[in-house]
Amino acid sequence: MLRSIRGQVTLLLALPLVTLVALWWIFALKDTRGHLEDETRSNLSALSASAGALVRLSGTEPESLDRVLGHWASDTGVRCTVIDRDGRVLWDSQVPLEGLPSLENHLTRPEVRRAFEAGEGYSVRRSDTTGVEYLYEARRVELPGGPTVVRVSLERNRFEGVLSSLRMRLLTTLGAALLLALGVGTWWMRRITGPILELARTADRAEAGEDIPLPPGGPNEVRLLGLSIRRMARRLNRAMEDLEEERRTLKGLVETMPVGVLMVDRQRRVLFFNDPMSDLMRSDSPPGTPVEGAVRHPKLMDAVDQLLKGGQVEATLTQSDAWSERHYLMRGVGVQGSAVVTVQDITQRVRGEEALRRFVSDVGHEFQTPLTVIRGAAELLRDYALGDNLMLIDRILEQQRRLTDMVDRLLLLTRFEGGDLGDPRELDLADLVRRAAGDASWLARDGEVQVELSLPHEAPVRASAEMEAAVRNLIENAVKYVRSKFDRSPGGLVKVTLEDQGDRYSLWVEDNGPGVPPGMEEQIFQRFRRGDQHRSRSSEPVGGYGLGLSIARGIARAHGGDVRLEWSQPGVGSRFLLWVSKGLDKK
Structure with missing residues (x-):
């Protein structure tokens, strides 16, 4: 009341x-x-x-x-x-x-x-x-x-009677006044609240898209309120129509996408999934089904659990049956307690990469025999060659060594991209960085490039011996490009920093070299791609093959880590990050 x-x-x-x-x-x-x-x-x-x-x-x-x-x-x-x-x-x-x-x-x-x-x-x-x-x-x-x-x-009761009579008259008068006031007040309030209650009853009809009529009576303020509610209801109806149209358009767009989409609300119920996601879901899972009863793949279930707590997820998963094996790239994000997951079928790409690795491995092994024969024959001819013939034979031997080195690097990259770690053992990552920085000092041309180290005393990690190649490639790559920028002038600087971050080590290699050209931030990690394509390899006495960063990334990923370009500005420099899992509990 x-x-x-x-x-x-x-x-x-x-x-x-x-x-x-x-x-x-x-x-x-x-x-x-x-x-x-x-x-x-x-x-x-x-x-x-x-x-x-x-x-x-x-x-x-x-x-x-x-x-x-x-x-x-x-x-x-x-x-x-x-x-x-x-x-x-x-x-x-x-x-x-x-x-x-x-x-x-x-x-x-x-x-x-x-x-x-x-x-x-x-x-x-x-x-x-x-x-x-x-x-x-x-x-x-x-x-x-x-x-x-x-x-x-x-x-005394003679004037008490007068008082009693006075009390009775007073109570009668005030009671009548109270009843009159309540009656007038009730009538007046009905004139005010009646139209308001009528507005409240008719406002529910706005949800069905109906127009709200104005109240039949009431003061001007109530009529103004009715006009405002009426305008608001019309705007709301238009907004709901636009929203419904956008929802239908978005649903149609998502349903026709080649990428699988899954949406889960904060109560862990499935809101929506499209056909490309069906291979990872149970077919009899209408909207509202608990996610535990709808998702088939355990890795997808783990990703949903993580996203419902907030954050992002990016991983690959494999779905196998008796006839085939399919590979997916899974990405997800948590939004206000809900989860949105997308999966992209990368089976063809995985198969292509696997075929490429097999091809490189087979060709590399096939190249080793003729390259060895060429080297043996050239060395034999060199013993009897004179004058210009000797120079030509040395050129043949130089190119044979380059081809042999390139084949060895390709085989190494193929092995690590296939997940082959070889024989992991406990290494000191800080010592690997010191040795790699020392070996790269010959590229600095008598101090033209300074290499500054910031390392812990030791950094134990469980890894294969090829981890040194990843570190060496990263540091030598920085020294080489800094040297090319300054061209025998002082001022070149490479900073190498190694930090212990709990379950992993992070290695930053920062330089003040020419930087990475815009648009090539990811291409430099591909095979045979270099950041200085405007220069020919012959102009650089230590020219590479565009495999150094690819090999570094392949080795890092095989050890549960990665290599990425954190920052770069043309003409100012760049900073690369290599991080690897310690892996000390995996013995």
């Missing part, structure tokens, strides 16, 4: 009236009682003076007093008592003459004692003679036989 406007306004009307009645009852009736009592005492004082005058005329004989004061007491409606100096009752208008001797001594009465002492006394008390509460007024009268007290009294 009090939560509604009608109840609150009713309370607002009733509370002041009830408070007014209570205050009037407490203060006004109390003042009225006091005024009545004062007025009654004043009247009693005048009556006691009249009675005293009559006593002076009649004397103190009981018969004379009864004859003179009897009619007077009856006419005035008061009780009159005459008391001598000893406290004996000489006459009482309510006690027969024969009963006077049995009355108590009245000197103990406060008003009588006060009258003898001060000439006039007043009290309000219950009469010991009649048992009724009176207002007493006593006055001393000087007579020849000595002082006498004349006392007049009036029953």
Whole structure:
């Protein structure tokens, strides 16, 4: 009741009236009682003076007093008592003459004692003679036989009746006023709340797209509210229509995408998945199915659990059956407690990479025999060659060594891309970095390039011996490009930093070389791709094959890590990051 406007306004009307009645009852009736009592005492004082005058005329004989004061007491409606100096009752208008001797001594009465002492006394008390509460007024009268007290009294309930009548009239008047106020207030509130309630009932129809009618009545403010709600409902309906259209468009777009999409809400229920995701889901999984009962692949289930806690996921997974094996690239993100996962079928790419690795491996092994024969034949001819023939044979041997080195690097890269770690053992990564930096110092041309190291004392890691090749390629690549930029001038700098980050080590190689050209941030990690394609290999005495970064990334990934370009700015420099898992618990 009090939560509604009608109840609150009713309370607002009733509370002041009830408070007014209570205050009037407490203060006004109390003042009225006091005024009545004062007025009654004043009247009693005048009556006691009249009675005293009559006593002076009649004397103190009981018969004379009864004859003179009897009619007077009856006419005035008061009780009159005459008391001598000893406290004996000489006459009482309510006690027969024969009963006077049995009355108590009245000197103990406060008003009588006060009258003898001060000439006039007043009290309000219950009469010991009649048992009724009176207002007493006593006055001393000087007579020849000595002082006498004349006392007049009036029953208190005579003006209590006046007060009761006043209370009843007050309650009747205030009750009528309260009912009238409540009636008028209720009628007035209906004029206000009626249109508001009608608006509330019709506002629900806006959800169905219906127009909200204006309230039939009510004050201007309510009509303005109705107009505002009506405009808001129209805008809401248009927004809902646009949203529904966008939802249908998005759903159609997602359903026709070649990428699988899965959406899971924060209550772990499946909201949506499209056909390309069906291979990883159970077919009988309508929207609202718990994710545990809908997802078939355990790795996808683990990814959903992780995303529901927040963060991102990127991994590959494999789905196998009796006839085929398919590979997927899975990416996911957690959004406000929900999870969105996409999977892309990369089976063809994986098969192509596997075929390429087999081809490179087969061709590399096939190349080793003719390259060995060429080297043997060239070395034999070199023993008998003279003049220009000797120079040509040295050129043949140089190119044979380059081809042999390239084949060895390709075979190494193919092996690590296939996940072959060889024979892992415990190594000191800090020592590998020191050796690689020292071996790269011959490229610096007598201090043209400074190599600064920031390494821990030791960095134990479980890895294969080829980890040194990954570190060496990264550092030598930085030194080579810094040297090419400064071209025999001082100022070249390569900073190598190794940090322990809990379960892994991070190696940063930062240089102030030419940087990586825009658009080639990922291409430099591909086979035979270099960051300085504008230069020919022949112009660089230590020219490479574009395999160094590919080999470094392949070795790092085989060890549960990766290599990436963290930062680069043309003409300013670049920073590469290599990180690997410690792997000390995998023995």
